[in-house]
Amino acid sequence: xxxxxxxxxxxxxxxxxxxxxxxxxxxxxxxxxxxxxxxxxxxxxxxxxxxxxxxxxxxxxxxxxxxxxxxxxxxxxxxxxxxxxxxxxxxxxxxxxxxxxxxxxxxxxxxxxxxxxxxxxxxxxxxxxxxxxxxxxxxxxxxxxxxxxxxxxxxxxxxxxxxxxxxxxxxxxxxxxxxxxxxxxxxxxxx
Amino acid sequence: xxxxxxxxxxxxxxxxxxxxxxxxxxxxxxxxxxxxxxxxxxxxxxxxxxxxxxxxxxxxxxxxxxxxxxxxxxxxxxxxxxxxxxxxxxxxxxxxxxxxxxxxxxxxxxxxxxxxxxxxxxxxxxxxxxxxxxxxxxxxxxxxxxxxxxxxxxxxxxxxxxxxxxxxxxxxxxxxxx
Numbered sequence: 286x287x288x289x290x291x292x293x294x295x296x297x298x299x300x301x302x303x304x305x306x307x308x309x310x311x312x313x314x315x316x317x318x319x320x321x322x323x324x325x326x327x328x329x330x331x332x333x334x335x336x337x338x339x340x341x342x343x344x345x346x347x348x349x350x351x352x353x354x355x356x357x358x359x360x361x362x363x364x365x366x367x368x369x370x371x372x373x374x375x376x377x378x379x380x381x382x383x384x385x386x387x388x389x390x391x392x393x394x395x396x397x398x399x400x401x402x403x404x405x406x407x408x409x410x411x412x413x414x415x416x417x418x419x420x421x422x423x424x425x426x427x428x429x430x431x432x433x434x435x436x437x438x439x440x441x442x443x444x445x446x447x448x449x450x451x452x453x454x455x456x457x458x459x460x461x462x463x464x465x466x467x468x469x470x471x472x473x474x475x476x
Numbered sequence: 477x478x479x480x481x482x483x484x485x486x487x488x489x490x491x492x493x494x495x496x497x498x499x500x501x502x503x504x505x506x507x508x509x510x511x512x513x514x515x516x517x518x519x520x521x522x523x524x525x526x527x528x529x530x531x532x533x534x535x536x537x538x539x540x541x542x543x544x545x546x547x548x549x550x551x552x553x554x555x556x557x558x559x560x561x562x563x564x565x566x567x568x569x570x571x572x573x574x575x576x577x578x579x580x581x582x583x584x585x586x587x588x589x590x591x592x593x594x595x596x597x598x599x600x601x602x603x604x605x606x607x608x609x610x611x612x613x614x615x616x617x618x619x620x621x622x623x624x625x626x627x628x629x630x631x632x633x634x635x636x637x638x639x640x641x642x643x644x645x646x647x648x649x650x651x652x653x654x
Contacts, residue, residue: 388550
């Protein structure tokens with residue numbers, strides 16, 4: 286399984302980027318997580334540009350999504366919602382509507398915040414946006430609250446409960462990809 | 477005062493829908509503001525000795541707002557990738573004059589539920605090419621949530637944007653098979 290990891294935070298020491306790195310460390314041999322680092326380079330979405338060649342950063346994002354079996358987002362929460370930069374990138378990625386790269390793409394959302402609730406509202410908003418785009422949103426949620434206490438100074442996850450939640454989420458996600466669904470379809474049907 | 481009921485049998489033989497002159501679609505109340513409708517472009521229907529059946533490719537669904545296409549075909553609505561077809565199979569058909577009724581089962585998003593289609597029947601008419609035609613105009617109302625299509629969004633007053641009740645409509649021009 287090839288996972289594209291997209292962190293909604295641009296901050297150098299982002300807890301959400303660190304959370305995706307922690308996921309990468311849990312992957313079995315053969316699976317990989319590639320972190321997308323182009324969020325900063327995506328220009329403001331402008332519908333007037335739909336017919337022009339997309340900006341390079343947008344083309345790179347679309348190619349990265351296409352190459353991935355699953356896209357895993359980790360989002361912080363800004364003003365009870367998702368960061369504008371992340372929404373902007375998704376607005377770009379979801380064009381043209383008839384054939385964009387997120388249609389039927391397995392996706393999942395996790396998140397971390399410095400406060401108590403682990404970005405649960407931003408996660409819900411992001412799932413709503415992804416579903417409206419036509420993505421296949423997996424039913425996983427990992428909400429890492431008080432994130433500053435869950436990572437060390439090097440950005441390494443030091444909380445075993447969170448690590449166990451991530452491992453559980455990965456098990457669900459393995460079944461959410463086309464390969465996983467194909468394997469599940471070989472099981473006897475349940476009436 | 478007396479009433480007279482004219483009961484006539486459904487036509488025997490096999491009739492296939494002329495899909496150019498037929499349509500299959502849905503209507504649902506949206507945001508208390510009006511009706512949102514859509515139709516499928518790729519479908520087939522058949523009336524064979526009074527038994528009506530039909531299916532449609534849900535990926536051929538069209539609405540007036542193409543921006544909604546991706547969402548409608550996604551898992552929150554029809555999940556076209558997993559469930560590419562919707563269908564109806566009648567177990568019993570009846571005709572009463574120009575009224576027609578078909579009891580059967582409808583399948584949407586992999587869920588099969590009983591449904592009764594009611595409407596009108598007209599025919600036989602001979603078309604310009606000498607073929608025998610019947611015109612069936614049918615509809616039924618379903619609760620989309622029973623088929624796992626549960627998406628909704630709250631409006632500012634707290635009510636739901638999209639009704640659960642959906643009317644399915646089929647206008648079928650059925651041509652006798654050669």
